[in-house]
Amino acid sequence: MTVQISPSILNSDFARLADEVASVSRAADWVHVDVMDNHFVPNLTLGLPVVEALMRASDLPLDCHLMIEDPDRWAPAYAEAGARSVTFHIEAATAPIRLARTLRAGGVRAGMALRPATPIEPYEDLLPELDMVLIMSVEPGFGGQRFLDSVLPKVRRTREAIKRHGGQIWLQMDGGVSADTIERCAEAGADVFVAGSAVYGAQDRDKAVRELRALAEQATSKATMKGTHP
Numbered sequence: 001m002t003v004q005i006s007p008s009i010l011n012s013d014f015a016r017l018a019d020e021v022a023s024v025s026r027a028a029d030w031v032h033v034d035v036m037d038n039h040f041v042p043n044l045t046l047g048l049p050v051v052e053a054l055m056r057a058s059d060l061p062l063d064c065h066l067m068i069e070d071p072d073r074w075a076p077a078y079a080e081a082g083a084r085s086v087t088f089h090i091e092a093a094t095a096p097i098r099l100a101r102t103l104r105a106g107g108v109r110a111g112m113a114l115r116p117a118t119p120i121e122p123y124e125d126l127l128p129e130l131d132m133v134l135i136m137s138v139e140p141g142f143g144g145q146r147f148l149d150s151v152l153p154k155v156r157r158t159r160e161a162i163k164r165h166g167g168q169i170w171l172q173m174d175g176g177v178s179a180d181t182i183e184r185c186a187e188a189g190a191d192v193f194v195a196g197s198a199v200y201g202a203q204d205r206d207k208a209v210r211e212l213r214a215l216a217e218q219a220t221s222k223a224t225m226k227g228t229h230p
């Protein structure tokens with residue numbers, strides 16, 4: 001399992017997005033782009049035109065997290081725009097298998113996101129259709145919220161389910177991930193970490209990314225050695 005860090009630009013300066021993305025480009029693996037439609041979540045951020053512009057401005061691949069209604073209709077356009085990973089919310093999808101297949105056919109990684117209170121068990125059979133599961137550790141909609149420890153048992157169960165299905169699927173956590181919480185996420189089995197305020201609130205963003213990565217890597221190897229890693 002390789003640790004990856006995907007800084008979220010949600011709390012960056014939207015008037016200077018290209019520079020904000022460049023500020024993490026030496027250390028990060030991805031740029032996490034939060035698309036919100038003011039319906040699925042009570043906040044409105046950015047959409048396809050901005051993602052297209054970011055595509056041209058970013059050296060890093062885009063990891064698009066769609067917090068929108070009707071992803072069946074809108075998500076494929078993010079794949080066509082050039083995002084490398086597109087994640088839809090299972091609570092909003094009508095035909096998630098068809099959607100995941102459409103995304104993959106478009107050459108992108110298909111991700112399925114779960115709100116904090118959405119269980120993984122009803123969706124386990126979808127795992128072979130997916131490249132990533134995103135578990136939200138805050139209610140989606142805003143950056144800077146407090147991490148919900150109550151999702152950690154679900155992270156552990158999801159990692160176990162992924163193992164049963166062959167272990168190739170990435171497990172991303174998003175919401176309140178910071179130097180204080182990332183080790184718990186890694187111990188529970190997450191391997192891709194979204195961090196918004198923990199990175200964009202830091203003076204040196206690349207340094208913040210490197211520190212998060214080091215903490216996650218240490219926690220992963222410690223838990224593996226102790227045999228407590230799921």
Ligand code: DX5
Pocket residue numbers: 008009010011032034065138139140141142143144145174175176177194195196197198
């Ligand atoms: C919240 C977004 C997150 C957010 C994370 O709905 O999906 O990606 O930017 O921000 P922090 O890390 O500050 O919780």
Ligand code: ZN
Pocket residue numbers: 008032033034065174194
């Ligand atoms: Zn997000």
